[in-house]
Amino acid sequence: MSSQDIFEKSLRTHKLSLTQPRQAVFDALQHHKSLTMSELVKSCENFDRASVYRTAELFEKLGIVVRIPTGWKYRLELGEAFLEHHHHATCSTCGASIALPEDPALEKRLRELAARRDFTLTTHQIELTGTCAGCATNS
Amino acid sequence: MSSQDIFEKSLRTHKLSLTQPRQAVFDALQHHKSLTMSELVKSCENFDRASVYRTAELFEKLGIVVRIPTGWKYRLELGEAFLEHHHHATCSTCGASIALPEDPALEKRLRELAARRDFTLTTHQIELTGTCAGCATNS
DNA sequence: ATATTTTTTGCAAAAGTGTCGCAATTTGTA
DNA sequence: TACAAATTGCGACACTTTTGCAAAAAATAT
Ligand SMILES: [Mn+2]
Ligand SMILES: [Mn+2]
Ligand SMILES: [Zn+2]
Ligand SMILES: [Zn+2]
Numbered sequence: 304m305s306s307q308d309i310f311e312k313s314l315r316t317h318k319l320s321l322t323q324p325r326q327a328v329f330d331a332l333q334h335h336k337s338l339t340m341s342e343l344v345k346s347c348e349n350f351d352r353a354s355v356y357r358t359a360e361l362f363e364k365l366g367i368v369v370r371i372p373t374g375w376k377y378r379l380e381l382g383e384a385f386l387e388h389h390h391h392a393t394c395s396t397c398g399a400s401i402a403l404p405e406d407p408a409l410e411k412r413l414r415e416l417a418a419r420r421d422f423t424l425t426t427h428q429i430e431l432t433g434t435c436a437g438c439a440t441n442s
Numbered sequence: 443m444s445s446q447d448i449f450e451k452s453l454r455t456h457k458l459s460l461t462q463p464r465q466a467v468f469d470a471l472q473h474h475k476s477l478t479m480s481e482l483v484k485s486c487e488n489f490d491r492a493s494v495y496r497t498a499e500l501f502e503k504l505g506i507v508v509r510i511p512t513g514w515k516y517r518l519e520l521g522e523a524f525l526e527h528h529h530h531a532t533c534s535t536c537g538a539s540i541a542l543p544e545d546p547a548l549e550k551r552l553r554e555l556a557a558r559r560d561f562t563l564t565t566h567q568i569e570l571t572g573t574c575a576g577c578a579t580n581s
Numbered sequence: 582a583t584a585t586t587t588t589t590t591g592c593a594a595a596a597g598t599g600t601c602g603c604a605a606t607t608t609g610t611a
Numbered sequence: 612t613a614c615a616a617a618t619t620g621c622g623a624c625a626c627t628t629t630t631g632c633a634a635a636a637a638a639t640a641t
Binding site: 372392394395401403404406408409412413416417419420421422423424425426427428429430431432433434435436439 | 516531533540542543545547548551552555556558559560561562563564565566567568569570571572573574575578
């Protein structure tokens with residue numbers, strides 16, 4: 304089952320139309336791995352800003368995209384149905400967003416932490432902040 | 443040494459004035475535990491928006507406040523000189539924010555993860571989302 | 582295929598967010 | 612109290628995001 308299929312199925316399941324702006328937003332997310340809102344708007348310049356915003360909000364509700372907070376802005380990525388679960392480190396000097404390797408031990412630790420507070424975990428977010436290798440060298 | 447003392451000392455150390463807007467921003471941060479930018483601006487309505495922004499930026503540089511990315515906005519909290527390092531689980535049903543127990547093993551794991559990408563860690567953020575014990579029972 | 586119904590879009594306007602230069606005011610110091 | 616330096620408030624500006632609504636597109640029924 305291709306990403307496109309999963310995408311279409313998700314819309315169908317929720318009785319939503321597969322429209323041109325929605326396809327364009329999905330394509331942009333597949334092509335670029337990770338986008339800010341303004342990058343996404345630029346990628347969909349044939350369509351109205353408002354439509355892109357509405358689509359992004361909708362996709363987030365459907366779990367098609369996830370919002371990744373990176374310092375002051377946030378980035379959009381395809382959700383877990385399309386990409387492996389992962390976290391990011393954001394360089395506060397150059398703004399680069401670095402995907403981190405999977406770490407099952409870390410994930411397990413989080414589940415245990417939640418369990419200790421009788422908290423039923425549905426999702427979580429980890430964001431590392433600091434300086435990337437490149438910026439550390441050139442300073 | 444009170445929080446106020448630490449605050450004043452931080453300003454003095456950097457040869458910065460203790461002004462009315464700065465005190466107001468600090469007070470707001472102490473009173474509310476955690477604020478968005480617009481909440482902070484509202485809390486300091488006697489002062490200009492630009493001053494509040496400039497103060498928030500300054501405080502962040504001094505480490506008096508930390509920026510906590512949550513979803514699409516970010517929140518401001520007093521930094522580690524004023525509050526213990528901690529993370530939260532947020533109940534998506536009732537909105538409760540549950541402080542999590544310290545977990546040195548988790549913190550260590552994060553440092554190791556960063557190291558694997560040659561990333562110099564200055565700070566990090568973890569946010570668990572799910573259902574609290576109370577809401578899980580009443581549903 | 583075409584008509585009908587429903588959903589979604591584009592537009593235009595407005596509200597919200599963050600930044601900047603500069604004159605006026607406040608602050609620290611003597 | 613007076614002076615010099617630091618900071619503020621103002622006003623303007625450049626985005627960014629949200630909203631209502633008529634027009635267009637998409638889904639459904641005929
Ligand atoms: Mn990623
Ligand atoms: Mn931590
Ligand atoms: Zn960098
Ligand atoms: Zn709850």
